[in-house]
Amino acid sequence: MNRALALWHSSIGKHAVMAVTGVIMVLYLITHVVANLLIFQGPSGINAYSRFLHGTGGALWIARLVLLVAVVLHIMAAVQLTNRRRAARPVGYAAGRQPQVSTLASRTIRWGGALILVFLIYHILHFTLGTVHASFVEGDPYHNVATGFRNPLVVVFYEIAMAAVGLHLYHGIWSSGRTLGVSTPSPRPLRRQLALALGVLVWLGFAVIPLAVFAGMVPA
């Protein structure tokens, strides 16, 4: 316990917590995006998957609990590290610090993360609880998705959030390996093919659905 606390109190330890919880969430996102694409098979595919998940009983709640703990730890570490960053440079540069090689993804990781949190809350209210959904039917995800993107504002919000998720993964997947010390040395250390591939695939997989629904390609 003391060792775990000591680790949490160190800056590298907090980043390691962010990396591990991030990897857990990325693994979940991969299953999520693959399952989402079942929507294009018609009502049978995705509703059967939904029934399968709800039929697992306790396993679904264990998965939800793991994800909740991961989200909470990820955010706690992020907030504390951001406070540490603010304290580390109380007086900034008058001419501005000019970024040389850092990616847009790395520079937007905090605000992007905050946006994703807002999206996450909306998304759960939208498709899990149905609170903000106009015609939510419990246990019929096909119907909920097919009727859930009629408002163009909702589509735009989803698209912006999915772009943020893609950028977040592009930096997060790559930096997790380095934070945990498992990446191999590279003559071009900023190169990140795996993170690029996963980031683009997850982004496109999620981003296509609201657009397809709005375009009428998923009949209600």
Add this chain to the structure above:
Amino acid sequence: MNLTLHVWRQAGPDAPGRMVRYEAADISPDMSFLEMLDVVNERLMQTGDSPIAFDHDCREGICGSCSLMINGVAHGPNPGTATCQLHMRSFADGDEIHIEPWRARAFPVVRDLVVDRAALDRIIAAGGFVSAATGSAPDGNATLIPKDTVDTAMDAAQCIGCGACVAACPNGSASLFTAAKITHLGLLPQGQPERLQRARRMVERMDIEGFGGCTLYGECQEACPKMISIDTITRMNRDFLRASMTPVRAAVAESD
């Protein structure tokens, strides 16, 4: 060439500071950046003004004393060089140049462009050494080390402790500095016995000094006059996390 300088002037550690504008006329493009400041200072002194204080020593890129943020870029626009190796031909006639000290809570301003970088010394003192009585110099090649390992260790050992990594880091992190020493000693056989303890102590010290954490922006390796790779940070993270997994009893035994 004629230049307009905007320089941070601050009379002392607790005095308020501000950017002050100076016209630098008739500057030779062959001057180094520090020689240009020498000329400006000479003119300031002739008119009774106080010269701009800045750190410098070897002026050949090996001591790590010079430390200027030039137009928002640590050590100026050229990669792999310290401020003293930057020449005025890298600028154009009529340019405006903003010159500021490194900015970090752990690097308090002493005067003008001079900051106190003793925090880096304290990180080294926390474990950046091999504590063994070595006696006289050993025979060459008495300890065989693979060439690749030596090359990687020496790439990291090039660190001159200038602090550009901290200055360029959006988080104000000293990770590249700390990681360079951990990599240098952690790769060589002489550094093995204290490897994990070294990583833990140096990282703890780095945190105590108030540096930020590492988000892997990569700005540090671009700013580094010795082009030290962020691969060293991966290695530091691995050694630190491994040290954190070491059972407490063993950790206490090794530290005292």
